[in-house]
Amino acid sequence: MKIAVVGTGYVGLVAGTCFADTGHSVICVDVDAAKVETLRKGQTPIYEPGLEELLARNIKAERLSFTTDLVSSVHASEVVFIAVGTPQGEDGNADLRVAMHVAGQIADAAKKFTVVVNKSTVPVGTASRMQAEINSRTQVPIEVVSNPEFLKEGAAIDDFLRPDRIVIGATSEKAKAIMGELYAPFVRTESPIYFMDPRSAELTKYAANAMLATRISFMNEVAMLCEKVGADVDAVRKAMGSDKRIGHPFLFPGVGYGGSCFPKDVKALVATARNQGLDFSLLAAVDAVNDRQKRLLGQKAKAHFEAKGELQRFSSIKSYERALHGPTLPR
Numbered sequence: 001m002k003i004a005v006v007g008t009g010y011v012g013l014v015a016g017t018c019f020a021d022t023g024h025s026v027i028c029v030d031v032d033a034a035k036v037e038t039l040r041k042g043q044t045p046i047y048e049p050g051l052e053e054l055l056a057r058n059i060k061a062e063r064l065s066f067t068t069d070l071v072s073s074v075h076a077s078e079v080v081f082i083a084v085g086t087p088q089g090e091d092g093n094a095d096l097r098v099a100m101h102v103a104g105q106i107a108d109a110a111k112k113f114t115v116v117v118n119k120s121t122v123p124v125g126t127a128s129r130m131q132a133e134i135n136s137r138t139q140v141p142i143e144v145v146s147n148p149e150f151l152k153e154g155a156a157i158d159d160f161l162r163p164d165r166i167v168i169g170a171t172s173e174k175a176k177a178i179m180g181e182l183y184a185p186f187v188r189t190e191s192p193i194y195f196m197d198p199r200s201a202e203l204t205k206y207a208a209n210a211m212l213a214t215r216i217s218f219m220n221e222v223a224m225l226c227e228k229v230g231a232d233v234d235a236v237r238k239a240m241g242s243d244k245r246i247g248h249p250f251l252f253p254g255v256g257y258g259g260s261c262f263p264k265d266v267k268a269l270v271a272t273a274r275n276q277g278l279d280f281s282l283l284a285a286v287d288a289v290n291d292r293q294k295r296l297l298g299q300k301a302k303a304h305f306e307a308k309g310e311l312q313r314f315s316s317i318k319s320y321e322r323a324l325h326g327p328t329l330p331r
């Protein structure tokens with residue numbers, strides 16, 4: 001199949017490279033010309049185990065190429081993935097400006113039936129908004145599909161090649177068949193492909209990240225209680241996690257969750273609920289606990305140095321010193 005992937009960040013680059021490795025012909029598009037040049041040489045701007053090797057192999061086999069030219073990439077492709085950033089915008093809502101802009105560009109360029117696949121993490125209703133925007137710009141039949149990504153940075157290739165599951169939100173049988181064919185090589189080990197409507201697919205991604213974040217904040221609350229009552233949180237965690245209904249992953253207390261996805265996705269889901277007149281109070285608390293947890297580290301560090309009479313050394317940790325007194329926290 002001929003595929004274009006717009007946005008060669010963590011998600012786009014890994015997805016494009018892995019699709020090429022299963023024999024598809026993939027063009028990766030990015031606005032960052034320097035990044036495109038680097039990738040053409042087979043060098044990756046990110047470190048992911050196995051990525052450089054796959055990149056070199058597929059460039060050599062002429063299955064994988066890089067360009068800044070979106071129009072010719074769309075002309076050459078049956079499926080176009082959107083994998084651009086969806087950062088936190090105002091009020092916690094995801095900022096969809098780049099994703100919507102790219103959808104418009106694809107609509108203007110397409111000359112034949114094209115499946116436009118949203119791989120970026122986008123709020124419920126985005127596929128429908130994109131479809132309306134595309135339909136307003138072209139008569140060419142285009143179907144917007146939601147296909148959220150679940151890879152983890154640091155294990156991205158392995159996660160993509162051997163996913164726990166694939167989630168595809170599509171309306172027509174034609175788009176479902178194309179997506180199923182595309183992913184068939186990744187689900188040979190019987191990992192399921194869940195076909196659903198686009199709204200459910202969009203929500204699945206946020207709900208999954210929110211659930212994981214909830215476990216982390218929950219354990220941080222348990223850890224705080226342990227400290228007060230003289231219990232050992234590590235012993236509690238291990239024994240809790242042994243219950244098959246609970247499990248061990250994401251039960252580690254610590255400085256709270258961070259990274260490029262959890263903080264913005266939790267806030268975006270709270271905002272989505274708010275937009276619908278709902279108060280997702282549990283998730284708002286998860287976010288608040290996470291914020292407190294980061295401050296707690298600074299407070300503990302300060303108390304530690306104070307007790308040793310070395311407060312001067314703590315004061316040299318400028319960002320945390322500022323964070324302890326200011327509204328924003330370092331990530």
Ligand SMILES: NC(=O)c1ccc[n+]([C@@H]2O[C@H](COP(=O)([O-])OP(=O)(O)OC[C@H]3O[C@@H](n4cnc5c(N)ncnc54)[C@H](O)[C@@H]3O)[C@@H](O)[C@H]2O)c1
Binds near residue numbers: 006085149
């Ligand atoms: N990083 C992760 O671990 C991860 C995991 C799952 C889902 N996601 C989601 O996937 C999406 C992409 O995340 P990422 O980490 O790959 O982002 P990223 O910021 O690493 O990459 C985005 C890329 O898009 C390019 N770009 C920006 N505007 C463009 C345009 N108009 N046309 C073409 N390219 C453009 C940028 O130059 C950049 O290379 C986000 O919605 C994110 O929430 C990320």
